[in-house]
Amino acid sequence: MAFLKLVLVFSAAIVLASSKKGGKKGRLRSLTFEINELKARKNDVMVISGEEDLREERCAKVCAGTSVKGETNWVDFSSNGIYTDVDIRKCGFVTIPTVTSSLEGTMSHWSTTGSSEIYSVTTDTFRIYLAAPHGRGGGANKMGWNVEWIAVGYTC
Structure with a gap:
């Protein structure tokens, strides 16, 4: 939203600067064009397919x-x-998102395997399993292991 406001302010400045050349009709056309361009780009997120209906x-x-480095709840x-x-859950998804981790x-x-294999995805949580014998017994937190993730889904 901040980007949109910045572009609108910048566009208005351009329109005002060029107002001496094109008159009121030119300014109106330029501003209308800029607004239409912004409307077309207002949502850069597009979901092509998902677990549920689009x-x-x-x-x-x-x-x-x-997850919190050194404090992730790793379970043997x-x-x-x-x-x-x-x-x-803070993402506010209402459908099952697509998750990458x-x-x-x-x-x-x-040396682990499994960090990008997602299990049991819901709108609130997902699970990953790691093959990592040296991570057992608190070893994962001692080595600073944590899960980095990106989720894409719908919030309405």
């Missing part, structure tokens, strides 16, 4: 975040794995 483009939203799973549930850390996260 909705109005104006309702599409990109939301991103990270099997003899060589861990998992965590990531809270995305990766693992950030200060050491050894390069």
Whole structure:
């Protein structure tokens, strides 16, 4: 929205600066053109397909975040794995979003697998499992592992 206001102010300045050349009709045409251009670009988010039926483009939203480095709630799973549930409820999705994730850390996260495989997505959470025996027993938090994510979905 701030970008839109900035462009409108900039456009108005251009129109005023050129008003001496084109007169009132020229200014009106220029301003109308600028407004139509902005309306066409007002929503840069487009969902092409999703888990549920598509909705109005104006309702599409990109939301991103990270779990807390060193404090992510990693749960030991099997003899060589861990998992965590990531809270995305602040995004306000009303349909199941498309989620992409990766693992950030200060050491050894390069040796894990599973950070981009998403499980159990809802409008509020998703889960990832990691094959990472050295991450068990609190090791993941000691190595600063956290989940970086981006979700795209509808909020209305």
